[in-house]
Amino acid sequence: MIYILIKNIIETTIQNYRCELCTSTLNEVSISLQKLSDTSIDLECTCPSCKTISHVHIQVADMKQAMMNANTKIINKNAIKSEDILKISEDIAHAHTIEDLLR
Ligand SMILES: [Zn+2]
Numbered sequence: 451m452i453y454i455l456i457k458n459i460i461e462t463t464i465q466n467y468r469c470e471l472c473t474s475t476l477n478e479v480s481i482s483l484q485k486l487s488d489t490s491i492d493l494e495c496t497c498p499s500c501k502t503i504s505h506v507h508i509q510v511a512d513m514k515q516a517m518m519n520a521n522t523k524i525i526n527k528n529a530i531k532s533e534d535i536l537k538i539s540e541d542i543a544h545a546h547t548i549e550d551l552l553r
Pocket of ligand 1: 469470471472473474497498499500501502
């Protein structure tokens with residue numbers, strides 16, 4: 451379940467991402483996972499147009515709370531497993547387009 455949660459958060463981040471410099475959207479997956487913990491996700495986004503690198507920090511705790519309010523069954527144990535981190539990293543590494551990642 452946590453894997454799906456992380457994936458959702460990253461998907462939302464990509465969809466809402468705008469480059470600070472040229473306001474491009476991420477039409478290719480040019481993000482890498484920098485840090486993943488129980489409370490936060492750090493992503494590095496590279497703008498496909500101007501190659502500006504920005505770091506995105508996401509508080510997972512807030513998202514968890516929101517989702518727990520929506521569906522109390524979705525979160526159990528509140529722990530991110532190492533295989534979840536591996537899976538999401540692999541997904542990002544193997545994705546060529548946003549569509550690949552959202553699949
Ligand atoms: Zn840009």
